[in-house]
Amino acid sequence: MFVADYKNGEWQDFRIEPYAPLLLNPANATLHYGQSVFEGLKAYKDGDNNVLIFRPDANQRRLNESADRLCIPQIPEEIFMEGLQKLLEVDQNWIPNKPGCSLYIRPFIFATDDYLGIRPSSSYKFMIFTCPVGHYYAKPVSVKVETKYTRAAEGGTGQAKAAGNYAGSLYPALLAQKQGYDQLLWTDGKEHQYIEESGTMNVMFIINGTLITAPTTKGTILKGITRDSVLTLARESELRVEERFLSVAELKEALDAGTLQEAFGTGTAATIAHIQRINVADQDYELPEKPADSFSYRVLEILDAIKYGKQEDSHGWITKILS
Numbered sequence: 001m002f003v004a005d006y007k008n009g010e011w012q013d014f015r016i017e018p019y020a021p022l023l024l025n026p027a028n029a030t031l032h033y034g035q036s037v038f039e040g041l042k043a044y045k046d047g048d049n050n051v052l053i054f055r056p057d058a059n060q061r062r063l064n065e066s067a068d069r070l071c072i073p074q075i076p077e078e079i080f081m082e083g084l085q086k087l088l089e090v091d092q093n094w095i096p097n098k099p100g101c102s103l104y105i106r107p108f109i110f111a112t113d114d115y116l117g118i119r120p121s122s123s124y125k126f127m128i129f130t131c132p133v134g135h136y137y138a139k140p141v142s143v144k145v146e147t148k149y150t151r152a153a154e155g156g157t158g159q160a161k162a163a164g165n166y167a168g169s170l171y172p173a174l175l176a177q178k179q180g181y182d183q184l185l186w187t188d189g190k191e192h193q194y195i196e197e198s199g200t201m202n203v204m205f206i207i208n209g210t211l212i213t214a215p216t217t218k219g220t221i222l223k224g225i226t227r228d229s230v231l232t233l234a235r236e237s238e239l240r241v242e243e244r245f246l247s248v249a250e251l252k253e254a255l256d257a258g259t260l261q262e263a264f265g266t267g268t269a270a271t272i273a274h275i276q277r278i279n280v281a282d283q284d285y286e287l288p289e290k291p292a293d294s295f296s297y298r299v300l301e302i303l304d305a306i307k308y309g310k311q312e313d314s315h316g317w318i319t320k321i322l323s
């Protein structure tokens with residue numbers, strides 16, 4: 001694991017250490033006050049055994065945006081990128097060669113002051129560790145539109161990849177899982193009328209040939225890097241794209257009229273998670289099987305081809321470490 005410490009106002013002691021437990025003081029500020037942000041990205045092997053990392057610059061920028069919101073000091077770009085590259089040089093044999101498999105990379109920063117009291121910590125740790133992964137969510141998911149609990153409110157921390165956001169969403173997600181759903185579709189915290197996103201995925205709908213996804217302008221939605229990649233590819237295709245709020249009523253109307261063609265989540269874990277069943281206002285809707293030429297399958301194929309180095313990376317999304 002790559003480790004750096006922040007003390008006396010600067011990041012220092014950059015090192016790679018064996019993966020091992022940490023020793024924590026019971027008064028560690030993160031344990032009590034949750035000053036902690038994280039990222040998630042993946043590395044792949046191409047046919048020549050080179051390591052390809054998908055859009056690490058975007059993760060680095062987002063980590064710092066999350067850090068700002070939580071009063072955590074930013075990680076300079078060169079420390080993030082060099083730490084990541086050096087770690088992957090050490091870890092590259094852990095990257096599976098099998099199709100669909102990759103190395104998951106988890107960068108995170110957390111407070112390390114041993115102090116009970118609400119204030120920004122003066123010391124932090126930045127760490128990166130990795131873990132080989134297979135296909136995640138390979139099977140279609142069922143989701144429930146949540147209209148009671150809230151993931152994020154305007155002015156809150158919804159846009160940050162902050163640890164505490166996930167703690168607060170566990171209980172409502174558990175209730176939905178007990179009813180047989182894999183994930184929630186969160187709605188806005190004010191009126192619960194507009195679809196925002198899912199647990200760890202942004203969500204997209206194709207209605208009458210138009211791709212619709214919630215805008216990230218209100219600070220309540222995580223700015224997914226997969227979301228951005230899919231929107232970029234959609235805009236290059238024949239599809240119309242609308243970044244706007246889709247109301248629960250409009251979703252229900254489209255389901256009733258049969259005009260909802262595709263619904264899927266986007267995120268690093270699964271890239272695309274097809275949605276098969278949606279519960280809206282206590283009514284379950286099954287979505288029809290999608291043909292292999294539907295947008296969500298095509299975009300998944302293109303993204304996979306770029307990530308595994310089988311298609312030209314015309315957007316500059318790949319950072320390559322030569323074998």
Ligand SMILES: *Cc1c(COP(=O)(O)O)cnc(C)c1O
Pocket residue numbers: 040161197198199200201202222223224225226227266267268269
């Ligand atoms: C990480 C995350 C996403 C997806 O972001 P990617 O960069 O595409 O992996 C979406 N929503 C939430 C709440 C997330 O935490």
